[in-house]
Amino acid sequence: MDLDKAIKSRKSVRKFKNKKPDWREIIECIDFARYTPMAGNNFTVKFILVDDKEKIQKISDSAQQPFISQAKYVVVVCSDPSRPKNAFGKRSEAFVRQQAGAAIQNFLLKIQEIGLSTCWVGYFVEEQIKRELKIPEGVQIEAVLPIGYEFEKQKTRRVKIDLDRILYFNKYKNKKMKSPKKLDV
Numbered sequence: 001m002d003l004d005k006a007i008k009s010r011k012s013v014r015k016f017k018n019k020k021p022d023w024r025e026i027i028e029c030i031d032f033a034r035y036t037p038m039a040g041n042n043f044t045v046k047f048i049l050v051d052d053k054e055k056i057q058k059i060s061d062s063a064q065q066p067f068i069s070q071a072k073y074v075v076v077v078c079s080d081p082s083r084p085k086n087a088f089g090k091r092s093e094a095f096v097r098q099q100a101g102a103a104i105q106n107f108l109l110k111i112q113e114i115g116l117s118t119c120w121v122g123y124f125v126e127e128q129i130k131r132e133l134k135i136p137e138g139v140q141i142e143a144v145l146p147i148g149y150e151f152e153k154q155k156t157r158r159v160k161i162d163l164d165r166i167l168y169f170n171k172y173k174n175k176k177m178k179s180p181k182k183l184d185v
Helices: 003-009 023-033 053-063 066-070 082-114 126-133
Strands: 045-050 073-079 140-148
Touching: 003 082, 023 045, 023 073, 023 082, 045 053, 045 082, 053 066, 053 073, 053 126, 053 140, 066 140, 073 082, 082 140, 126 140
Parallel strands: none
Antiparallel strands: 045 073, 073 140
């Protein structure tokens, strides 16, 4: 699958088949997350691959989203902001979140390419998941990603935002590009 197709066809899936994916394919997808930009060459993102049904159920409960419990695997994405904080101070908070988002997006696109499905879950009780997975204090959970095969291909209509609603030129809210200056010949 080419990148254009992966980006345009990626969607959130909340209903999974009972078939268990090969965990090695998920690790391959995690590997692609390593190719994201890093502030100060500090890679802050960590991945926990969970296949224990009891732990998956507790993660599902902490997110109050029952569909997570259907997944055969859940990837919990975390960030350890300690090193960037030493290098960049308060500004590091934004850098850590940006890196996590970029790493998650790489992961999502690779998952799509290999034929697996997921849903980026950002709503959960962090302390419950931290306690269950023994995540240390100071490490923040960025996302919960249940992984599986899509139950049935849904014909979903993707909402596409018009480009002119998100693109400005040279300053905020300026919707027109300056015309090029004419050259004297």
